[in-house]
Amino acid sequence: MKESNIFSKKLYFGVxxxxxxxxxxxxxxMPFPSLTIIKWNKVDLSVEGTSKTTRALQVPKPxxxxxxxxxxxxxxxxxNQMGEYATLYALAKLxxxxxxxxxxxxxxxxxxxxxxxxxxxxxxxxxxxWKNYHLNDWMExxxxxxxxxxxxxxxxPCSWTFxxxxxxxxxxxxxxxxxxxxxxxxxxxxxxxxxxNVTYVAVHVRRGDYVRIMSKxxxxxxxxDKGYLEKAMSYFRKKYSNVVxxxxxxxxxxxxxxxxxxxxxxxxxxxxxxxxPARDFSLLAHCNHTIMTIGTFGIWAAYLAGGETIYLxxxxxxxxxxxKVFKYEAAFLPEWIGIPADxxxxxxxx
Numbered sequence: 075m076k077e078s079n080i081f082s083k084k085l086y087f088g089v090x091x092x093x094x095x096x097x098x099x100x101x102x103x104m105p106f107p108s109l110t111i112i113k114w115n116k117v118d119l120s121v122e123g124t125s126k127t128t129r130a131l132q133v134p135k136p137x138x139x140x141x142x143x144x145x146x147x148x149x150x151x152x153x154n155q156m157g158e159y160a161t162l163y164a165l166a167k168l169x170x171x172x173x174x175x176x177x178x179x180x181x182x183x184x185x186x187x188x189x190x191x192x193x194x195x196x197x198x199x200x201x202x203x204w205k206n207y208h209l210n211d212w213m214e215x216x217x218x219x220x221x222x223x224x225x226x227x228x229x230x231p232c233s234w235t236f237x238x239x240x241x242x243x244x245x246x247x248x249x250x251x252x253x254x255x256x257x258x259x260x261x262x263x264x265x266x267x268x269x270x271n272v273t274y275v276a277v278h279v280r281r282g283d284y285v286r287i288m289s290k291x292x293x294x295x296x297x298x299d300k301g302y303l304e305k306a307m308s309y310f311r312k313k314y315s316n317v318v319x320x321x322x323x324x325x326x327x328x329x330x331x332x333x334x335x336x337x338x339x340x341x342x343x344x345x346x347x348x349x350x351p352a353r354d355f356s357l358l359a360h361c362n363h364t365i366m367t368i369g370t371f372g373i374w375a376a377y378l379a380g381g382e383t384i385y386l387x388x389x390x391x392x393x394x395x396x397x398k399v400f401k402y403e404a405a406f407l408p409e410w411i412g413i414p415a416d417x418x419x420x421x422x423x424x
Contacts, residue, residue, distance in 0.1 A: 142223025144171045145194055145204075148178040149230060152351050153370025155182045157232025160244050161209065163191060164237035165227065169220050186352050188249045212404035232370045233404040234377070248378060250356055257353070258360040265318060265341045273314040276361035276379060277303070277333075278354075278372040279323035298325070298367045299386065299415035300332040306365040306384040306413055311339070320361055322354040373405060387412030 146162040148155065159175060166173035174194035175183075183189050204226040209217065213235035237244050250258075266272045279298045310317050319340045323329045326342060333340060343349065343357055351371070358364065358375035364383045366372030376383040385406050390396050406412065 142171065142225075143174050143194075144169075144225045144227065145174050145176060145199070146179075146227040147229070148176040148182070151371070152182065152186075152355060153372075153374050154230055154232065155179055156248065156374045157230070157370055158227075159183060159189065159191070159247070161231040161233075161236045162227055163244065163247065164240060165209075165217055165220065167240070168218060171223075171225070186250065186254065186355070187247065188251060189247050191247075211399060212401055230399075232373065233401075234407055235404050238407070245378065248374075250359070254352070254356045255360070258356040261343075261357060262318075262320070262360060265320070269316050272316045272318050273310070273363070274361035275307075275310045275317055275319050275363045275365060276358035276375060277307070277319050277321040277365045278358055278367065278369075278375055279303070279321065279325065279329050279333075280367050280369040280372060298328065298332075302367075302386055302413055302415045303333055303365065307333075309384060309411075309413075310363060310365075310382075311337075319365075320357055322349070322358060376410070377407075383407070383410040385410055385412055386415055388414045388417060391417070 144162065144166045146158050148158065150158075159179060162173050162175065173191050175189075175191050176199065177193055177196055180189070180193040202224050204224055205222040206228050207220055207222070207225050209227055209229040209231045211229070211231055212233045217236075262272075262274055307319060310319075317339055320343055321329050321333060321340060322343045326344070330342060335342070343354065355371065355375055358372075359378040361379050361381075363381040364372070364376035364379050366376055366383065367386050368389050372385075376385075383406075387402065387406075390400075402412075
């Protein structure tokens with residue numbers, strides 16, 4: 075009887091041993107989504123408080139992805155969607171989680187870019203008990219340690235402080251589809267008038283809702299300033315030869331009235347009826363340098379274009395509530411060139 079029990083135990087452990095071996099082999103061949111682990115321990119990411127000093131974050135060594143996955147709200151238009159996508163990509167990676175984008179975000183971005191994050195089906199999204207986690211529009215230390223397996227990031231994050239440390243990965247995510255690249259390059263060649271070595275400067279002038287709503291709600295001083303645009307264009311005219319300015323805007327009538335095109339180097343790209351956000355954005359991003367006024371659309375066009383960027387460095391009034399949710403130093407890269415507008419006509423009289 076003892077020999078029978080000993081034999082049974084040996085058989086049991088033998089079967090268990092080979093079962094573990096077989097499961098390990100099978101697991102190694104399963105097609106789980108890959109997750110690149112960040113290897114650095116410290117990086118300049120955060121802009122906290124009111125000081126313009128960028129603080130260094132103590133970044134943890136991310137853990138291997140465990141159960142659960144993260145997503146983010148899909149709010150706003152193209153620039154907002156890009157900011158939300160990039161922030162989700164970066165923070166999920168930092169916290170060792172798989173990221174999924176909402177269907178609405180995929181509908182916005184996938185026709186334009188070769189994005190790679192998987193899409194979360196609506197039926198699945200509605201079944202998950204999400205932990206909502208609000209983000210300010212600048213990186214903070216606490217975002218390195220976000221607790222929870224099923225986290226939904228909320229807010230309007232767009233700041234470079236979330237994702238600039240993985241810039242090349244973000245640029246790959248926002249690679250245009252081939253047909254968009256061909257259309258943009260074809261258009262730029264058509265306005266070069268046969269000149270060689272043309273330097274294209276994108277000019278994005280945000281009007282639209284910023285004029286109708288945002289300037290009143292947030293007490294913005296200016297949304298596009300004639301003097302500012304003249305200074306910015308003069309900078310590029312002095313620095314480069316054969317400059318062509320490509321102007322896009324949802325307020326093209328204002329642009330034609332306020333931008334001096336008498337030198338023959340300014341091209342107004344379409345109008346509100348013939349243009350589209352995707353077309354305008356691709357034209358801006360394929361230029362060499364950028365002049366922007368305000369808004370995430372212009373910020374992202376400049377980020378993708380590279381080169382030199384000039385931005386409006388003081389479009390808010392001193393008492394603007396917008397300054398509670400927006401920081402200039404978190405919105406614009408340190409190497410970008412800020413030119414102030416003349417706010418004296420809109421400042422309160424002393």
